[in-house]
Amino acid sequence: VETMSKQRRLSDNRVLVDLIEQGIQARKEKEKAFFELAKRFREASAPKEVEQLGDQLGRFVFGD
16 A cells, blocks of 8 residues: 555555545446346346356356
8 A cells, every 4th residue: 555655646545545446336347247147147038148148147156
């Protein structure tokens, strides 16, 4: 944090706030992507598409 604050010419606290805000935003974006994928999975009717989307959901939840 100290190195980042020096590079950005910000206080340590400001850097921490920025990092927290970035983390919250990243989590919201990941959550949104998950729900969009889940919706596509629920709406899919073609077996190949269902299998592919199911695999994607599995990787999303459990990783590669």
